[in-house]
Amino acid sequence: MDGTLSELLAAFLESPLVLWVRTLGPLGSCDNAGSEERVNMFVELVDGVFLHKIMTQIDPSPNNQRLNKNVNNDVSLRLHNLTLLTRHIRTYYQVCILTKDP
Numbered sequence: 001m002d003g004t005l006s007e008l009l010a011a012f013l014e015s016p017l018v019l020w021v022r023t024l025g026p027l028g029s030c031d032n033a034g035s036e037e038r039v040n041m042f043v044e045l046v047d048g049v050f051l052h053k054i055m056t057q058i059d060p061s062p063n064n065q066r067l068n069k070n071v072n073n074d075v076s077l078r079l080h081n082l083t084l085l086t087r088h089i090r091t092y093y094q095v096c097i098l099t100k101d102p
Helices: 003-013 016-022 035-046 049-058 075-097
Strands: none
Touching (some): 003 035, 016 049, 035 049, 049 075
């Protein structure tokens, strides 16, 4: 793996939001993780399945859309999952945050 790409990946996996997400599930620790383990963690984040599980813990309302659990590096499935995730976040924000009385 290219040195610059490896450094960018390491910086991303140590960012505050990723550190928070890693506390919520079995992504593991980046401490002493090799390049391959870091890539696997990154892929697990960007396929949308793990992030969807986190969002359903925050807002367990039923979701009629079907999530693709076996993405296998398929960009269209990954995009579908992330679209569902952003739609779920947006709906949660609109219903729970914007409708609350001040």
